[in-house]
Amino acid sequence: MITVQADDLVRILPQAILAGFAILVMVFEPFLPAARKTLLGWFSLFGVVAAGAATIRTSFSPGLAFGNSISADRFSLFFICLFLLVAALTLLGSFHSLERENINHGEFYALLLMATVGMCFMAASTELIMIFLGLEISSLATYVLAGFKRQDALSNEASLKYFLLGSFATAFFLYGIAVVYGLTGTTNLLVLSAQLGRSGEFRPGAVFAWVALLLMFVGLAFKVSTVPFHVWTPDVYQGAPAPVTAFLSVGPKAAAFAVLLRIFLGAFASAGSGVFWVFWASAILTMCLGNLAALLQSNVKRLLAYSAIAHAGYVLVGIAAGRGEGTAPVLFYLTVYALMNVGAFLLVAHLAGTGERWTRIEDFTGLGYQRPAVAACLAAFMLSLAGFPTTAGFFAKFYIFRAAVHSGLIGLTIVAVLTSVVSVYYYFRLIVVMYMREGKAEAASASLPWALRVALAISVVGIFYLGLYPTDFLLLTNLAAVPLP
Amino acid sequence: MVPLAHILALSVILFGLGAAGFVFRRNIITIFMCIELMLNAVNLAFIGFSRYLGNLDGQIFAFFVIVVAAAEAAVGLAIIIAVYRNRGSLSIDDFDSMKL
Amino acid sequence: MFGSYLPILVHFVVVVVVAGAIMGLSAWVGVKRPSREKLSPYECGITPVGDARGRFSISFYLVGMLFILFDVEIAFLFPWAVVYRSLGWFGFIEMFLYIVILLAGYLYIWKKGALDWTR
Numbered sequence: 001m002i003t004v005q006a007d008d009l010v011r012i013l014p015q016a017i018l019a020g021f022a023i024l025v026m027v028f029e030p031f032l033p034a035a036r037k038t039l040l041g042w043f044s045l046f047g048v049v050a051a052g053a054a055t056i057r058t059s060f061s062p063g064l065a066f067g068n069s070i071s072a073d074r075f076s077l078f079f080i081c082l083f084l085l086v087a088a089l090t091l092l093g094s095f096h097s098l099e100r101e102n103i104n105h106g107e108f109y110a111l112l113l114m115a116t117v118g119m120c121f122m123a124a125s126t127e128l129i130m131i132f133l134g135l136e137i138s139s140l141a142t143y144v145l146a147g148f149k150r151q152d153a154l155s156n157e158a159s160l161k162y163f164l165l166g167s168f169a170t171a172f173f174l175y176g177i178a179v180v181y182g183l184t185g186t187t188n189l190l191v192l193s194a195q196l197g198r199s200g201e202f203r204p205g206a207v208f209a210w211v212a213l214l215l216m217f218v219g220l221a222f223k224v225s226t227v228p229f230h231v232w233t234p235d236v237y238q239g240a241p242a243p244v245t246a247f248l249s250v251g252p253k254a255a256a257f258a259v260l261l262r263i264f265l266g267a268f269a270s271a272g273s274g275v276f277w278v279f280w281a282s283a284i285l286t287m288c289l290g291n292l293a294a295l296l297q298s299n300v301k302r303l304l305a306y307s308a309i310a311h312a313g314y315v316l317v318g319i320a321a322g323r324g325e326g327t328a329p330v331l332f333y334l335t336v337y338a339l340m341n342v343g344a345f346l347l348v349a350h351l352a353g354t355g356e357r358w359t360r361i362e363d364f365t366g367l368g369y370q371r372p373a374v375a376a377c378l379a380a381f382m383l384s385l386a387g388f389p390t391t392a393g394f395f396a397k398f399y400i401f402r403a404a405v406h407s408g409l410i411g412l413t414i415v416a417v418l419t420s421v422v423s424v425y426y427y428f429r430l431i432v433v434m435y436m437r438e439g440k441a442e443a444a445s446a447s448l449p450w451a452l453r454v455a456l457a458i459s460v461v462g463i464f465y466l467g468l469y470p471t472d473f474l475l476l477t478n479l480a481a482v483p484l485p
Numbered sequence: 486m487v488p489l490a491h492i493l494a495l496s497v498i499l500f501g502l503g504a505a506g507f508v509f510r511r512n513i514i515t516i517f518m519c520i521e522l523m524l525n526a527v528n529l530a531f532i533g534f535s536r537y538l539g540n541l542d543g544q545i546f547a548f549f550v551i552v553v554a555a556a557e558a559a560v561g562l563a564i565i566i567a568v569y570r571n572r573g574s575l576s577i578d579d580f581d582s583m584k585l
Numbered sequence: 586m587f588g589s590y591l592p593i594l595v596h597f598v599v600v601v602v603v604a605g606a607i608m609g610l611s612a613w614v615g616v617k618r619p620s621r622e623k624l625s626p627y628e629c630g631i632t633p634v635g636d637a638r639g640r641f642s643i644s645f646y647l648v649g650m651l652f653i654l655f656d657v658e659i660a661f662l663f664p665w666a667v668v669y670r671s672l673g674w675f676g677f678i679e680m681f682l683y684i685v686i687l688l689a690g691y692l693y694i695w696k697k698g699a700l701d702w703t704r
């Protein structure tokens with residue numbers, strides 16, 4: 001006889017509310033006339049806020065739920081809040097550009113909420129199969145979102161590539177789970193970590209154990225787009241509608257990092273040095289290739305895509321630094337990265353104009369004179385992405401590097417610092433074009449709609465707040481990093 | 486009774502065939518079928534392990550994987566139809582409109 | 586180790602030899618007088634109409650896709666049906682919610698006109 005306690009339900013309340021709103025949006029969609037679809041967007045935003053309120057309720061009764069498969073701890077609540085923030089910012093920034101592109105369908109909002117539900121489950125699950133289901137829920141929704149401009153060949157192509165490579169990666173992740181199950185008879189991370197803790201070292205003789213870990217790493221590496229599993233990223237980020245790219249470049253990536261933390265720094269923390277070297281090598285590759293390839297780009301969306309790859313490399317440095325040192329800086333970094341990347345992509349989505357015509361760097365020439373406020377906003381995002389002091393990007397990188405030095409990863413830190421110096425060049429190229437060249441910016445036409453202004457204001461204020469007063473938030477991330485299983 | 490090693494060998498071979506097909510095939514539908522083959526290879530491993538361990542969990546996972554694979558098939562076919570309407574081609578070599 | 590597979594090998598060899606002999610003999614000995622009627626795809630069936638590679642209506646794929654989804658979701662109902670007595674009200678409410686969610690999807694595709702064949 002199975003019973004469900006009230007606490008079980010409270011511990012998945014945010015996800016349940018989001019899923020409920022997603023279904024309602026989907027059911028209402030066919031009943032609304034085409035001109036009124038933005039109503040569904042506001043309704044979805046209300047759902048996100050309601051889920052945020054539910055998260056506060058959940059935080060009062062932390063613990064395990066549904067046969068130890070869901071854990072409502074500070075770690076998962078932190079990530080749920082992050083995902084809700086990303087979803088809210090994306091919603092606020094997307095109303096206008098969806099209307100402009102003539103793709104303002106209710107399905108967009110339903111899929112966005114569903115993707116958020118999947119991400120929340122990924123962060124909150126302590127059961128590998130639940131993680132897999134969350135991964136698939138968010139992936140399937142984002143595959144469709146990437147191709148949301150149905151008539152547009154580039155959007156189609158982005159969707160197709162994302163779908164094919166994404167499901168390829170998922171199959172690897174799933175095979176990893178199967179091998180773990182075969183070796184231990186369980187897929188519960190808590191049970192696994194208890195078993196490994198008892199036997200001390202992860203049996204080095206068991207080749208299959210390494211195979212399992214490697215397969216799971218490959219599957220997640222695709223989602224966070226680390227080199228050499230990054231090939232889909234530039235194409236998908238370029239082809240997908242820009243508001244979707246804003247969401248894609250942050251949400252699924254942060255969720256996959258949450259899973260990486262839970263699996264590799266949590267349950268398999270005692271697995272030893274083999275895992276460490278995998279992270280070490282892919283961090284170096286990702287930072288170098290991401291930053292160097294970004295130097296060659298002429299399309300802003302593609303430039304930001306390579307920058308997103310490079311940032312994944314810095315997060316990997318944090319993971320390589322280990323559980324004690326690295327987890328809190330990684331959480332800090334992911335939050336800051338979410339704020340600045342969503343802001344930058346939403347702004348690019350607006351400036352690109354109808355059909356996203358103006359996405360080359362030259363199209364931003366002279367923007368600083370025609371639209372000072374908008375250009376200042378974009379410049380702030382670029383400065384933060386480059387890691388300039390007084391912006392949050394600086395402290396995000398600083399904490400990661402400090403954690404790496406404390407763990408004795410001097411070589412990795414040197415590479416990280418050098419590559420971030422290189423990255424300054426391509427971020428500043430955009431700023432130079434905006435401020436130091438005369439010209440009529442093609443990308444300067446329409447005025448900012450107020451919903452987008454709210455989203456940008458939140459990101460900019462967040463960036464400068466975390467850049468000037470980072471300590472409070474760092475304490476918060478330290479608290480959130482504790483309950484890793 | 487078939488020993489576990491045989492089931493696993495079959496599963497690994499199927500998974501390898503799927504992965505190889507994914508890399509070397511040029512038709513999108515075929516690539517898509519290769520992915521399905523990989524997922525079903527995993528199912529086979531789950532079932533084999535489940536019987537070997539005398540533990541029903543593996544079979545439940547197989548159920549979930551089947552359902553996820555079906556959802557993936559629906560989404561994938563929808564994407565492929567949209568792509569075909571726009572391009573009139575299903576060869577992966579034609580999808581290179583975004584370069585550097 | 587492979588001893589138990591020997592009968593299969595023998596079977597395989599016999600099958601190849603017999604099938605090869607039958608087909609080879611009929612190709613070698615048989616008399617061929619092809620006519621238009623004999624060369625048609627179904628010699629004693631209905632005369633084929635049009636090309637086999639003709640295009641299907643797009644709604645064929647649509648209905649196919651939707652069928653896969655709803656068909657496979659049923660896979661969860663069978664295990665539930667086997668143990669629903671021991672699951673009690675909890676299982677019933679869970680399944681009720683599950684069906685309601687499926688129904689929401691059904692309502693959506695219905696209102697979207699995906700089930701409308703003539704469109």
